[in-house]
Amino acid sequence: MTPSTPSPNASVLPEGWGMVIGLEVHCELATATKLFCCCPNHFGDQPNANTCPTCLGLPGSLPMLNEQAVELAMRLGRALNCDVKRSVFSRKNYFYPDQPKDYQVTQYDLPTNLGGHLDLPSGPRIGITRAHIEEDTGKLNHVGGGGRIHDAEHSLVDYNRSGVPLVEIVSEADMRSSEQAKEYANELRAILLATGVSDAKMEEGSMRVDANVSVHHLGEPWGTRCEIKNLNSVRSLGRAIDHEALRQIDLLTNGETVRQETRHWDEASGRTGTLRVKEDADDYRYFPEPDLVPLEPSAADIARIDAALPVLPGARRAALAEAAGVPATAGGVVMAVERGLDHLARAAIGGGADAGRVLTHVEHNLAVDGAETLSPERFGDLVKMETGGELTATQAKTVLAEMVATGGAPAEIAQARGFEALDSSALEGIIDGLIAAHGEEWEQFRSGDDKARGKLSGFFMGKVMQASSGQADGKAATALLRRKAGL
């Protein structure tokens, strides 16, 4: 396979190079209990507080499948446009101390969700290979020495996370830039939150992103890929991908080759380093988990899951964009959906408020807690006061902040603060007075070069604001000054 589109992120790569990215995302499902036992699925408790014979893998214990986990995984599958089919759990066998049974129960050849897609806000459609259910491992804490398993004095294991339900969402290698990868991660996160499937906190590890990155000369086959782990934020994801692509290009341009390997992102140094080399494909000796029975969702199950799906972020962006008459990629639209303010914005626009001002407020002035409690009518009234000249942009921002804090009506808040935009005759009176009082400066403003005019514009605006106690509309005042100067 060769990509048909050139890299849209050519700027970070040397001319003629492209990169190819696929992401594997692990998400903890937002269940009350673990995947195969009744222990709480809860982060941050005392080590090994949330354990039982099953999640400790004690001899004789057996898994008991959590229905809620299956439901959430299937819901995610449908939100990602996957086929939800008969699935079978398998054992992935490998020895590691964080894994109490020395095998992981996962899905192999028959995953719950197969073959979907996710549309990036900027347009491209990214294929979803599969989204399968599996159990998480425990957590190792290496004490002393170098702090790694090889050189620590001893290691402690916390099995609270052991058996926490995960979905692993594997994308196709459809992304061509770190920007797209970041967009994918953000969009996936938005879907996980909207569907209630996961709290998707990268910093707490409830959403973990691994990136497969390769580079190639545009038009030529793809190169060898490396997998990057330990990406704890969307920002790290972008940095790590760009760094890794440049590292690989560096190797290739120096006549070296890229080894297929797993690499570790070091946030502090901003570099990736070798974690382990994949000499051969690991042999996990997968086989069907005999302690569990296959999952066989009926058509009715899938219809019920579909019916309960919320409107997804992509559809919400499209609806707001249409109402506002702007592209779905507009900053205000993206922010509105991300912050859950799209209903507010649509209602305000539907009530006759200016769409541009509404989206501007959402994008710049409503990144605060409580914004979602705003009354759409009152928010619309505020925007109307602003566009009607009753409030300046600065005043509107101040009033909006107070509306969020107190829930008050914009007219009352403006009045209480003495915000009354000057009518145009009062503004003209102030400006005429200033021209008379500062003849020399006025002459320089009229006849000077751009630099001098800029400086004097600031001088006069300062005086206008002073004379009007800050109630003059800056834009209107600038326009009047220029008109009077014949500019």
Add this chain to the structure above:
Amino acid sequence: MSALEIAAAVRGGERTARAVMEEHLSLIGAREAELHAFNLVTSEQALAAADAVDARVAAGDDPGPLAGVPIALKDNLCTTGIPTTCSSKILAGWKPPYDATVVERLTAAGAISVGKTNLDEFAMGSSTENSAFGPSKNPHDITKVPGGSSGGSAVAVAAGFAPLALGSDTGGSIRQPAALCGVVGVKPTYGRVSRYGLVAFASSLDQIGPFATTVADAAALYEVIAGHDPRDSTSIPEALPPVLPRLGDGVAGLRVGLVTELCQAEGIAPDVAARVAAAAEALSEAGAKVEEVSVPAVIYGLSAYYLIAPAEASSNLARYDGVRYGLRVDAPTTAEMYDRTRTAGFGPEVLRRIMLGTYALSAGYYDAYYGKAQKVRTLIIRDFQAAYERFDVLISPTAPTTAFALGAKADPLAMYLNDICTIPSNLAGHPAMSVPFGSGDDGLPVGVQIMANALDEVTMFQVAATLEGAMA
């Protein structure tokens, strides 16, 4: 006294559970050193439990259908606070923090554990010689093996140490020692009895079942331990039809198939074959219609079993790595610690099967071995289904010979052949049991195997009761 007689006496206040227990403990004291049925006898706990049963009777409560009945538990069943070793050094010092579902049900029924019985390490073997703690001996001739892997449980019942015992049967580990020790041994339908708390050998084959001296006692124990358990996802949700009320229904009109391939299998001794023929004759006389039947795919059972069981075992036994419990042999690195711990902790047969299973699941070999074995399993089920369209039950020898001498089968393959008649039922998931039916030329017990269709334990027990009656 049978288990049912003991329970009736205790519930009726005619005997105390303590008196019953003391009697059995004294029998154990007299012969245990010679027979080595147990890894651990829990006398103190047993007497305390007996007193508790007596207190309930005195208070007018009913302690349950097995009130005061001593029972021996195979040492791969988890018991709270009591070492559960699987007769392996690798579980040294481990005490489970929980009871197996069957142990909970026994306690609720008033039965009292006398201790944990010896087995081939992790239930891998057919003679109990693979125990890390030494072999058990056949009570009928202590120079002979009791069979295995549940040899200790079979010995305990045959020697009168307890009227009941539990074993586990993955390829014949209840039925074969029952045959060799002259007691009744039952492997129920896969999923009838919860595996929760049974230390896994091969999860898709393992099934817990009863040992008893009589068919009725075995049925009573089966009724107590069987039934749905949500903690085992492979547990069967269907309601459990009671067996005891139908035990005397006889076999008139039943169609009994004598399985040609198993009666003529490699190594079936003439004296054993003769006893099976006699059993067929007895059933015929009791009104059953007996015919020979061919179940062709069963001849591949042994080969399929020795891929599937070790494959699952290689994964199930991975957890014994020295990290969390049991034996740990320290080493400079984690990988070496794993290596040393497992090399020191597992016996040769367990290591052999882990190797076999790891190989069978390896990339490039899976289809040829594990995959093909699963297909054979499907064929065996298909052939059994065809047979059960024409027959209600099938019969065969349980084991090819009577009990053999300790040390006689050093070659693993010779040992594996012991299970040739029992393995097909495990692969199919069907119920099967062994009932004593006389003795061989050497005077040692011979067992006849009765196999039935999935979930049809009732008919199987009826046939067993008829055979038992014919011997009386």
